[in-house]
Amino acid sequence: MTLNDARDPNQPLGNAIAFRITRTARVLRLQLLRFLRDLDLDISPEQYLLLFRVVDAPGQTLSELADATLDDKPNLTRLVDGLVRRGLVERAADASDRRKARVVSTTAGSETLELIRSRLGGERSAVVDGIDPTEFEVFVRVLDQIEASAARRVLR
Numbered sequence: 001m002t003l004n005d006a007r008d009p010n011q012p013l014g015n016a017i018a019f020r021i022t023r024t025a026r027v028l029r030l031q032l033l034r035f036l037r038d039l040d041l042d043i044s045p046e047q048y049l050l051l052f053r054v055v056d057a058p059g060q061t062l063s064e065l066a067d068a069t070l071d072d073k074p075n076l077t078r079l080v081d082g083l084v085r086r087g088l089v090e091r092a093a094d095a096s097d098r099r100k101a102r103v104v105s106t107t108a109g110s111e112t113l114e115l116i117r118s119r120l121g122g123e124r125s126a127v128v129d130g131i132d133p134t135e136f137e138v139f140v141r142v143l144d145q146i147e148a149s150a151a152r153r154v155l156r
Contacts, residue, residue, distance in 0.1 A: 017146065028127070035123050041112065042086065046071075048116060050079050051105065054089050055113045059102040061094070088112055 005011050013019050032045040043051070053068055054060065060068070066076045080103055083089040088109035094100035105113070128136060 021143075021146075031123065031127070035120070036116070039115065039119065041116070043083070043088070043112075044079075047079050047083055047088075048113075050076070051083060051088055051109055051113055054083075054103050055105045055110055058104045059092070061100050061102055065103060083109070 001015050005015050006017050008015075029045050032048065036043060036045065036048060041048075050065065050069065053065060057068075062073060062076055062080065065071075065080075066073045069076065071079075080089065080091070084091065086108075087106055089103050089105050091101040092104050094102050131139075
């Protein structure tokens with residue numbers, strides 16, 4: 001596929017960049033879901049990604065987490081509720097503004113993330129094995145450029 005093909009709205013759907021990125025993201029999500037199930041963890045890929053953010057940057061508000069994940073607040077609230085029910089995170093009152101809740105990891109949440117991280121390297125390697133390192137670096141740069149370009153149009 002050429003850059004001109006990517007710009008042409010008359011190309012088949014399979015040539016659309018958004019379609020290809022979405023399809024790839026879905027396959028990667030399914031791989032992560034299988035991986036989490038194989039570890040007997042009752043969390044979704046989205047909850048894992050949220051737990052990752054909470055452990056690495058504790059004390060964020062729901063609004064901050066929604067901005068960081070580009071998720072809408074109602075869905076993010078459902079994800080946090082699920083992690084609270086599983087005992088992996090908790091809501092803590094903001095010391096300066098009692099209307100706000102800050103999301104923090106529990107010990108069980110931190111231990112769960114550590115278990116995932118200890119086993120995730122093999123999954124990540126399987127995805128990129130066989131890709132030339134230089135091509136991979138170009139791919140990441142191009143993906144960043146596509147994201148930035150789309151964000152400029154959406155987030156203005």
